[in-house]
Amino acid sequence: MRQNMGMTYHRPxxxxxxxxxxxxxxxxxxxxxxxxxxxxxxxxxxxLLDLAGPQTVFWAASNYARARGLAGYCCLTVSVSGGAxxxxxxxxxxxxxxxxxxxxxxxTVIVPGSPxxxxxxxxxxxxxxxxxxxxxxxxxxxxxxxxxxxxxYAGLLDGLRATTHWAMHDRFRALFPTVDLDPEAIFVQQRNxxxxxxxxxGIDLALAMVEADYGHEIALNTAKELAVFMKRPGAQPQLSxxxxxxxxxxxxxxxxxLWIVQNLSKEALSVEQLADYVGMSPRNFARVYKQKTGRTxxxxxxxxxxxxxxxxxxxxxxxxxxxAQECGFGTEERMRVTFQRHFGLSPxxxxxxLIR
Numbered sequence: 001m002r003q004n005m006g007m008t009y010h011r012p013x014x015x016x017x018x019x020x021x022x023x024x025x026x027x028x029x030x031x032x033x034x035x036x037x038x039x040x041x042x043x044x045x046x047x048l049l050d051l052a053g054p055q056t057v058f059w060a061a062s063n064y065a066r067a068r069g070l071a072g073y074c075c076l077t078v079s080v081s082g083g084a085x086x087x088x089x090x091x092x093x094x095x096x097x098x099x100x101x102x103x104x105x106x107x108t109v110i111v112p113g114s115p116x117x118x119x120x121x122x123x124x125x126x127x128x129x130x131x132x133x134x135x136x137x138x139x140x141x142x143x144x145x146x147x148x149x150x151x152x153y154a155g156l157l158d159g160l161r162a163t164t165h166w167a168m169h170d171r172f173r174a175l176f177p178t179v180d181l182d183p184e185a186i187f188v189q190q191r192n193x194x195x196x197x198x199x200x201x202g203i204d205l206a207l208a209m210v211e212a213d214y215g216h217e218i219a220l221n222t223a224k225e226l227a228v229f230m231k232r233p234g235a236q237p238q239l240s241x242x243x244x245x246x247x248x249x250x251x252x253x254x255x256x257x258l259w260i261v262q263n264l265s266k267e268a269l270s271v272e273q274l275a276d277y278v279g280m281s282p283r284n285f286a287r288v289y290k291q292k293t294g295r296t297x298x299x300x301x302x303x304x305x306x307x308x309x310x311x312x313x314x315x316x317x318x319x320x321x322x323x324a325q326e327c328g329f330g331t332e333e334r335m336r337v338t339f340q341r342h343f344g345l346s347p348x349x350x351x352x353x354l355i356r
Contacts, residue, residue, distance in 0.1 A: 035062070035074040036107035036213065042079045042095050043114070043124060048087040049199050050112030050144040051077070057206035061222045065214050073107075080126045088115055098130055103137040108209065112202070113146030113165070121153050128154045135193070140209065142194035144202035151195065152176040160190040165198035203228060253278070253292065260304050267330045269301050305329060306342055313351040320347045 038058050040051050055075050062072030079085045082097030111131065114120045121128065132154040135141045143151050148164040151157050152175060161180040164172050169183050182188055187196035187205040196205040203226070211219035256278050260269060274297050275285035289297050309327045312318055321332040324347075329335035336346050343350055 033071060035071045037074045037076060037105055038108045038110060039076050039078045039101070039106055040110045041098075041112065041127065042077055042085040042087075042093055043120060043127060044086055045088040045114050045116055045120060046085070046112050047114055047145065047199070048089045048091050050114075050147065050202055051087070051093075051110070053200060053203040054110050054142075054144060054206035056226065057203055057210060057222060060225050061210040061214065061218055064218045064221050068218070070214060080124075080130070098127075103134055106134070106138045108140040108142065109134065109138055110202075110206075111141070111143045111147035111150050113144055113148070115146075117146035117149045117168075118171070121149055124150065131156065138192075140192050140194060142196070142205060142209070144196050144205065145198050148172065148195045149175070151193065152179060156193055157190075157195070160193060161188050162190065162193075162195040163188045163197050164195065167198075253289065257300075257304070260301060261308070264305055264308050264328045265326055267328050269328065271297050274301075301328075302338065306338060309335060309339075309347065310350070313347060316351065320351075323347070 038055075040055050042051060055077075058073040058075050062075075065072035077093050077095045078098050078101070079095040080098055082095055082100070084092050085095050086092045109131070128150060131141065131150060135154070135156050141151065141156065143164075145165045146168055148157070148162055149168075149172065151162075152172065157176065157179045159178055159180070161182050163182045163185045166183065169181060172179070173181055185197065186201040187194060187208065189208075194205055194209070196202050207219050207223055207228070210222055256274060259277055260274075263269065271282045271286055274289075275282040278285060280288070286297055289295075289300065293300060295303070305327045309323050309329070312323045312326065313320075320335070324330065324332045324335040327335070329338065332347075339345060339347050339350055345353070
């Protein structure tokens with residue numbers, strides 16, 4: 001049952017930063033002749049990076065698309081009433097009113113999140129109604145971070161797989177029990193609905209959309225221009241093993257973990273090799289590593305192998321036996337046993353779940 005939420009919207013009186021462009025209709029011409037209008041939905045206390053990250057991706061991709069004779073994107077910042085809208089960080093944006101758009105003019109809608117998304121949702125009945133009405137009339141609707149809650153309140157995600165920020169999983173499950181929440185993926189596509197995890201994963205989602213629209217080369221060039229470390233697949237975990245180990249305050253092993261990731265194809269990463277890298281005796285290294293990370297060295301290496309394999313399984317054309325070799329499992333059977341132990345699924349079953 002959806003909550004009955006009244007709409008309160010306060011238009012702040014602040015100096016404004018004009019971010020909206022003149023809309024370009026899609027009613028005539030081919031899809032490559034006309035810019036694709038992408039609407040970025042703003043509301044009071046929206047997270048600025050949730051909005052600006054994907055918006056910058058589409059803007060940069062447009063430059064590469066136009067250089068190849070393609071139309072690119074037209075990025076527009078919108079809100080329910082239009083006018084000045086403040087982000088939670090304090091930056092104020094000038095927006096266009098949603099009612100000024102014919103849905104036939106819209107290609108993609110991006111819904112950013114907010115740290116206070118439940119309160120926002122309770123005061124956004126008009127926006128939620130617009131999302132509910134519009135979702136079936138446009139090519140794509142996407143959420144960034146906690147923006148998935150707005151799609152959830154609109155009933156758009158019922159029965160579908162979706163994701164949101166890892167810190168909000170329990171709250172999301174409680175509010176939307178019919179949604180198949182994926183707690184690991186950085187973004188998920190189901191039909192014309194896309195959801196992404198926390199903050200910067202909106203950039204990964206936008207890059208995936210650019211690749212779907214204009215191909216791998218333009219998406220990769222865009223990622224390079226934005227100095228993105230790598231173009232991540234949607235199934236990559238929200239919290240990587242590198243990040244998890246860093247959060248455990250073990251700086252003494254940070255360079256070791258990076259070295260392990262860079263050398264995963266080596267099947268034999270022994271305690272002796274790892275100990276030698278950090279200049280410790282094998283016995284002392286094994287003791288200190290378990291004390292600092294909560295895992296034996298062998299289990300630590302295994303977790304890095306599994307994470308790398310999960311990422312590579314996103315590519316349906318890459319053979320499983322090749323992935324097993326690249327990640328240092330040695331054989332497909334050894335990788336299968338490891339995946340069964342971690343996930344209760346074979347690598348092939350795990351891949352089928354990722355791309356379904």
